Each structure stands twice: as C-alpha cells, then as structure tokens.
Amino acid sequence: MRKYIAFWSILWKDMKTYYLKPPNISWGIIFPFAWTLMFFLRSEGAVEIREILPGVMSLAVLFGTTSMLAVTITFERRSRSFERLLLAPISLNLLMLAKTSGAIIFGILNALLPVIIASLVIDLSGINWMSAILSIIFIAVTSAFLGLFISVSASEVFEAQTFSNFVRFPMMFLGGLFLPLERLPLFLRFLSYLLPLTYGVDILKTAINGNGIIPSGISFLVLVGFSLFLFLMSINNIQKRWIY
C-alpha cells in the first residue's frame, strides 16, 4: 500500500507540475494538431488521410513522450529535486515507472487528437479499435522508455532534446510512417527493423487499414522486448551515473 501511495504521488505531482501546465497542454494539442493538419492538407482524398493516420498518430505519441521526459527527468536531476526521490524508501524500478507513467498517459492522449480530427473528415469504420488502442499504448510505453534512456544519458534539458532528435528524426523517415518499408532500399530497410516505432506503426497500419506487413503478435513481442531493454538499461545507467 505504502509504495502505491508514493507511486501515485509522484505521478500526480508530475501531472500537476509539468503535464497540466498551459504550455505543455498547448504543446500536447498544437503539435499533433499541426502535424495532422499538415499531412491531411497534403493528402488528396479520404483514402490517403486514412493511409497516413497511423504515421501521424505514432509521431504524436513519440514526440509527446520523449519531449516531456527530457523535462521531468533531466530538469529535476539538474535542480537536484530528483535526489529527493532517490533518497525515498521506494525501489528505483517503481520510482522510474512512476516518472514515466505521466509521459505514457500524455503520449496516449496526444494520439487521440489525429483520430478526432480524422473522424471529422473521413469515415473511420472498419478499424480494429482494440488493436489500435493496444498499439498506441505499446508505442507510448516504448517511446517513454526511449525518452527515459535518453534523459538519463543527458545532463541538460537541451542535451536531452538534441539526443532525442537524433533518434526521432531517423524514426520518422525509416519507421514506415509515411514511406512504406517495401519502398526503402535494402540496407535502409534493415535499419528500419532496428527501430521500435517501425513495429508500432505496422500494428496501427494493420488495425486501421489492414496493410501491415509484420504479424501483429510479433510486433507486440518486439515492442515488449524494446521496452524491457530500454527500461533496464536506463535503471542500470541511473545506478552507475547517479548513485555514484
């Protein structure tokens, strides 16, 4: 019971202090909105909007989660308030799960916006919603742990944002978001299979348009693997770098 009180308090504190602040709410709304609008305006018809929806949703989650973790972790580490959490009688795993849960929720909410906008323009029937929601959750978890991994490696917020861009932009172009994997040259296709977002987008493509190329079960497993790997690596880095 005690540890759940601590978990909930850290999550709620982050929500109140960071996520529910007007600049972040507006970032959470404006950013996916701008992406959505940009891509939807470029598309020529209802079919194309549906084609690019998985990519836009994935981007909204990816940018939302990784950007916020750079603030909630790196900033707190810099201001030393993170030390207070490290000195609390809760395990490091629970602490980091509490810290990333806010980003996961933020990412999931970010993904809703493109869906809402698309629903105003096109007919969204025939979507496997269960699979779509699950994939959004999995993308959010993996992206949050990726953000955690980057934030733990950085010592300044701007450093974390820069590192994030090194990872986010290749994923934008190689993750099959807007350019189908099969159209990529072979060596780039190999690289795209090393990126977690590729698998998340593929599940979404299957759920929304039925045109994914990887069996969803495998993609879910790969995302679980990426999440575990990134989370454990982050914990290991914290133990090495922050509990010196």
Added chain:
Amino acid sequence: MNILEVKNLSKNYDGFKAVKEINFSLEKGEIFGFLGPNGAGKTTTINMLTGLARPSSGAIQIAGEDGIKNIKKVQRIIGIVPDESNLYEEMNGFDNLVFCASLYGMGKKQREERASRLLEQFGLATTGKKLFKAYSKGMKRKLTIAAGIIHEPQILFLDEPTTGIDVENARQIRRLIQTLNNKGTTIFLTTHYIEEAERLCHRIGFIVEGEIVKIGRTIDLLQEAQKEYIIEFTLENEVEPLKEPIQKTFPGIHVYTIDHFHLRVSSPEKIDLMPFMKFFAEEKCLVREARIIRPSLEEVFVKVTGLEIDRLKKEKEGEKK
C-alpha cells in the same frame, strides 16, 4: 547505544580516494558534528550513509540494519537535509511537505496534518500556500529541514544547515535542531561554522583529506584547547612576512595568521608578551593591539586540520556567495 556504526568506509573516484577507511559511531540521541574544510569528504560520507553514493569498501550499520545492502529499509528511518534546498520550486510549501510525506507512504489525512503542524512549528504557517521559489533563503532552508523530518526519522543528516542564511534565521534553525534533538532525534551535522558545532554538538569528528584526524566529546576537545595560551596581535603592517621570522626567533611557539593584519601565537606554556613587543619594535612594526584569547574549538580545528583561520573564513565566504 550506537544507532550508527561506520567501519573502514572508503570511497574512490577514478583512483582518487575521497574517503579513506573512516571509522566512527553515533550514539542514540546525540548531536554529532562532522567538521572539515571544503573537499574533505563530508558530503561524500553523508551520501554514502544515505544511499546516494555507493561505498568502495567498508560497512555501515544503521539501527541494526546493513546500511549498504538494505538501504531502502534504512531510508525509512533516516531524514536528509542536503546543503542545497532540493524541493520543488513550482509547488507551494504545504504541497512540498505533503508530497515528501507521501514518499514515505503516509496516508492523505496524516500527511496533511503533519505538514500543517510542521509549517506551524517552523514559523511558516502564513506562507504555506506560497510557491517555494518565492521563499527567502532562510525560509527555503527551514522548509527543507521540515521536509527532512516529515516522517519523524530516528537519525537526521544535516549538511551545512545554516550556510548562506542570515543571522536570525540561522539562530532559529539552531534552536530547531536543539528542539529536535531534545525530542530524541539523533543528529549528524556537518558545518563550516565551528562556533555552531561548539554550541550544538555533543561530540565532534574532524575530517581532513578523507581521513578522520580527531574525534571526541566537545567538552573534552575544548578542555584540551584551553590548555593552550594564545595571544592575538593586531599590526599596522602585513603579518604574513613576519610568520617565519617569529617562528625562528621563538621556536616553541606556533604562529598562524587570521587575516592580513592579525596573527596569533600559541603555546602550551604561558607566553611572555614583552619579547614579542621587542621583536615587533625591532622589525619596525606598529602593534595596535595585543590580547589574550580564550581558546575555542576553532583552535582545535586549526591544529588538527592544519588550516589557517583566514582560509577557513574565505571558504565560509565562498559558501555564502
């Protein structure tokens, strides 16, 4: 009864030995002062005792628990007040305390009651709803101490609690430390202010370059210091160039400078003033004042650390800035 025991504790950073096999213990209910110059290893020691740093070797026992293996269990019964306030700038005082209480698993009602009581006790009741970033330095320090004792720890680690704050707030904090100790909290205190340690601590340990060079009851250390005779001279001239000639002329005498124009001479034997006056006259130095000093813990510090008081003062000033 010992509540904390440290055995052969060491910490190495890339080949640099920050703490070298130190041994000490804390008795339940005492205030233990940990004194040393900047970079002596005080904060590293606190970090190892509280779980923020991993010892390279040695053992820590806190309230019968292994303080290295079971650090999460130990963190329930210890409180930490770091040298810099580490509360949340964007939260108000009350919310900061309530949040810190929740980290120890306290229920909502209990943590709110405790936070209100502490705000009252620390004279912050009227500013509880103010954002932490709007607090003055002294208020920040007080709230950080309140956060450190929100879960009523058995041992409280205070790292430089009065550094950089005004006299009145420092006095209030010292009174709070005393009150906490009277209620049974064991306190581990690091400070630059020797007079603060002299006033508050039951026992004191001196750490220099990672090694504990002296440890003892404050009263015993003072008695030992008071066996010395000290005269302080205030000169018109710079005192630094005179140190060596004085040492050569009066071989059994220890000479040290306080600042540019003050120097002290000390000896276990009674010091005759006249030979010194004659020496200064021969050196064409004008003596503005000569006075007998009652030795304090500061003299013990100077003796065991080898640090001169002017350097210590500079360090204090640097900390304040």
